[in-house]
Amino acid sequence: MPSPSHTLDPKRDLILERVIDVSPELVWLAWTKPAHVKHWFTPAPWVTTECEIDLRPGGMFRFVMQSPEGQKFPHIGCFLEIIENRKLVWTDTLLPNYRPAENPFFTAMILLEPEGPRTKYTAIAQHKNEEDRLKHENMGFREGW
Numbered sequence: 001m002p003s004p005s006h007t008l009d010p011k012r013d014l015i016l017e018r019v020i021d022v023s024p025e026l027v028w029l030a031w032t033k034p035a036h037v038k039h040w041f042t043p044a045p046w047v048t049t050e051c052e053i054d055l056r057p058g059g060m061f062r063f064v065m066q067s068p069e070g071q072k073f074p075h076i077g078c079f080l081e082i083i084e085n086r087k088l089v090w091t092d093t094l095l096p097n098y099r100p101a102e103n104p105f106f107t108a109m110i111l112l113e114p115e116g117p118r119t120k121y122t123a124i125a126q127h128k129n130e131e132d133r134l135k136h137e138n139m140g141f142r143e144g145w
Contacts, residue, residue, distance in 0.1 A: 012133050014125040014141050024112040024119045028085045031110055037063065050074075055082060060096035077101075086112050105132055 008015060020027070030036045034051035042048045042065045049072065050064040062076040077092035078099075093104035111122040125141060127133040 008124065008126075011130050012127045014123075014127075014133060014137055016121075016123040016141070018121050019115055020119050020121050021117075022119060023117060024085045024114050027112050027119050027121060028088075031088055042066075054096065055079065057082060058097050061090045080107075104128065106136060 037051045038048045045068040052062040054060040059079045065073045078094040079090045081089035088110040091107040107126045109124040113120040
């Protein structure tokens, strides 16, 4: 669960928690290596066709999702916090190098906690309003993340 400094708002935020049968190190690789992100990030029948990661605060997280009809949806954001194998935070509110974005949608937090050989996986997506949260949920947040 998020630390006390992170207050979740059920009207604006999505959260997904699972205990999964892999180590935090493997989950970390799935989130931080472009080839892995492209493989799993978008729920079928959508696909992730491109991914670029500059894994540092202020670095870029860019990916392109493609619909079954071939329409492409590019996303670009900025990493805010990186704690290897434990926490990954990025936002599309900022572009790389902390430049303001025109149309922000959400801030994401991935939290990984070891539980023996398993991992407690928590994914949080914080939105500016209920409409954006619902849109993200309907896009397949729980299936993709």
